[in-house]
Amino acid sequence: MDMQENRRRQLRLWLQGRTAPAKEKSYFSQLxxxxxxxxxxxxRLERDYGMGEGFLDRPPTPQSSYDDNPKTMARRPGGSTGHGxxxxVRVTKEDFDALPDSVKEDIEDNVExxxxxxxxAKRARTKRAS
Structure with missing residues (x-):
């Protein structure tokens, strides 16, 4: 796989669970x-969107493998995406455990x-539907 195709794959991976920024939708689509x-x-995309330096150039890993349609990303048995x-999927427990406690707290705050x-949002959609 050439570097441009790898960047497309990584961008698709990054977009899982998020939408392209409104001001960049057309540009992301073109890429x-x-x-x-x-x-x-x-x-620029890595810097502007906090992807991490070199994210788009990283080769695919077995943990981050998926088909080209993010909506059909392979899930592990039981609907879990992680391990045990x-x-x-893309962050191992070992890597997370190696982080300082203050960073872990920031991550937990963001996830929460x-x-x-x-x-x-789901409750609001359910309410409108009924």
Missing amino acids: LNGASFGERAAR GWPF LLVRKYVV
């Missing part, structure tokens, strides 16, 4: 559908906010 995806574009009860946001 995903074959437009030139060079070094400068990759570094660990909820994440996202879960609450999702639950509130």
Whole structure:
């Protein structure tokens, strides 16, 4: 797989569970559908969207493997995406455990906010439907 195709794959991976930023929807679509995806574009997206330095150039790993349709990403038995009860695919428990406690707390705060946001939105949709 060449680097541009790898960047497209990594961008699809990053987009799982999120939507493309409104101001970049067209640009993301162009990149995903074959437009030139060079070094400068990759570094800007990583920087602007907090992907982490070099994220778009990382080779696929067995933990992050998925087919080209993010909606049909392979799940592990029981609907879990992680390993042995660990909820994440791209972050191992060992890597998480190696983080300082303050960083773990920040991550937990962010996950909690996202879960609450999702639950509130789901309740609102359910309420409208009934």
